[in-house]
Amino acid sequence: MHQMIPKVQHRARLGWIGHNSLQITKTSWHRLVKQYEYLDSKGERPVAKLKRKRSTGRASSSISTTRATSNNPRLKAKRKRPISAGIPLDPTHKADLDSLRGRGAQATCFFNNKGGVGKTTLVANLGAEFALNFGARVLVVDADPQCNLTQYVLGGEESLEIYESPDPQSVFSVIRPLSLGKGYSTSLPVRKSENFGFDIIVGDPRLAIQEDLLANDWRDAKGGGMRGIRTTFVFSDLVGKAKDLGYDLVFFDMGPSLGAINRSILLAMDYFVVPMSIDIFSSWAIKNIGTAVTTWQKELRTGISLAEDPAEIPHSYQSKALRFLGYVTQQHRERNVEDAIERSEELDEGRKRRIVQAYQDISAAFPQQIADSLGAFFDADSIEPDLGTVKHMGSIAPKSQSQHTPMISVRGAGRFVQSRKEAREIYRDIAVKFIRNLTLS
Incomplete structure (x- = not known):
């Protein structure tokens, strides 16, 4: 009791x-x-x-991390539960990842100018696949002020422990020193997600407050102002520190806007992946991404050329060439759209055929739309941009969220056994294609 x-x-x-x-x-x-x-x-x-305190740890690199831990015994008990390794890893796939380690950490953001396409779920579960099964050192950054990723991978109790603090160590801590005129942060506020196997920089609602700072300094950056350029490269500095700390992969989860925060993130990335659903709004989002990123890159190059002392800007920041790595489609229903429409008794046969045909036309048009809108960001002769489809797998997604465990490790019997097997196959397939495109880019 x-x-x-x-x-x-x-x-x-x-x-x-x-x-x-x-x-x-x-x-x-x-x-x-x-x-x-x-x-x-x-x-x-x-x-x-209870008064909760946070302890810190030191990293072996010259770049330090502030690693938060918990003294809650119930949280510690949960972390002792074993996590399934899932499908045995093909040695060739592990070798492909090992071959990339010479490049340093590869930074990838998962972005779509449309919400509800499974960005957070994809980032968390793909990160877990690489960390738990490939043995990769993965850092995930929750750069969405809604903090859904943080709540998913850490859980309600640990999230409450974090946000009860008056000044939680988070992604906001990375930007805050710059806004105070103190330069870039000297450490990364890293926390371990035991169930997912990766490190995380937790999200923070206060990140939205920095939108104005990044927006105002962007105008200065376009005119060659060094303050504006430094502010714009704040996430480039974060990625650089992650590389110094020996991470293999750095993933960013982002909100759906094309605002100042996401602009700074996209300009700091090596690659971007577009999670999407099969609808007309994703088609428009693809066009928006291509247009916006092309404009931002041009304006930034102009600003750097006008800068009083471009040598102050690290060459690695200036030479970033953002590349498109692929897209992942999200299926929201247990059965496909065509089957759902066919079962409907409210539609006449002619209307059913028109709706089904419209859905098929949108789906069939995606490859060409990708080529037209994002063709400047990838070599169509080298990579296959279709990374796979995350199908609807019944109740395993909410089960994963309630357990704060990746889908490949969800605990449960009955229908969850088959769903877990499907999740392992889906995320392994996406991970293999992801690494393949990395090696070919």
Whole structure:
């Protein structure tokens, strides 16, 4: 009984009362209060009164990391649970990744100018596939102020522990010193996601506050102002530190906007991947990405050429050549769209055929739209941009989110066994194609 009380109280603090049929009556609530008074009288502090502290660690590189840990025993107990390795790795695929290590960390952002296309799910699960099964050192940066990736891979309890702090170490900590005129941050605020196997720089809602800083300094950068150029390259500095720390892959999760934050991220990347759904809005998003990035790169080159002392800008920042690595399509239904329409009793046969044909036309047009809008960012003769499709696999996605575990390691029997097998096959296929395109780019 005593062990269950902190969990109920903790869920109440998160606003979860009522979830999963959990009901607390007035009488039972008074009982909880009495139990808390009893625990407190014995010197056992309730969860609501716990003072959590963060410890730091030192990296072996000259670039330091601030690695946050937790003293919560329940969190530590969860981290001891074994994580399945999934499908045995083909030695040739491991060799392909090993061959890339000579290049240093490869920075990739997952971006679409449209929401709801599975960006966060793809970043988390592909990162887990590389970390857990390929043995890669992966750093994932949650650069979306909504922080969905952080909540997914760390869980509610650990997320609460982070954001209860008045100044959590996060992606905001990377930009903040620059906004105060102190230059780039000297360390990376890295935290380990045990279940997913990778390191993460957690998201922060305060990142949205820095949008104006990046927007204002972008105007200065286009005119050759060194302050504006330095601000624009803040994420380039982050990637450079990640390379110094020996990471193999650096993934960025981003929001769907074409604003100042995402502009700075895209200009700092080696590659970008476009998660997408089969609809007309993804078609427009592809065009927007190609147009915006081309304009930004041209304006940045002009600004650097006008700078008073371009030598102050590291050559590696100036020589970035953003390349398109491929796209991943998201299937949202258990069955495909054609089957769903065919089963509908509300549509006449003629309208069913027109809708199905429109869906097929959009899907068939994607390769050409990719070539037309993003052709300047990849060599169509070298790489195959279609990295695969993440099909709808029933309830394994919400199960993965509730367990804060990658789909390839979800715990469960029955239907989850088959869904987990499918997830392992899907993410292994995407990972293999991802590495193949990296080696050929």
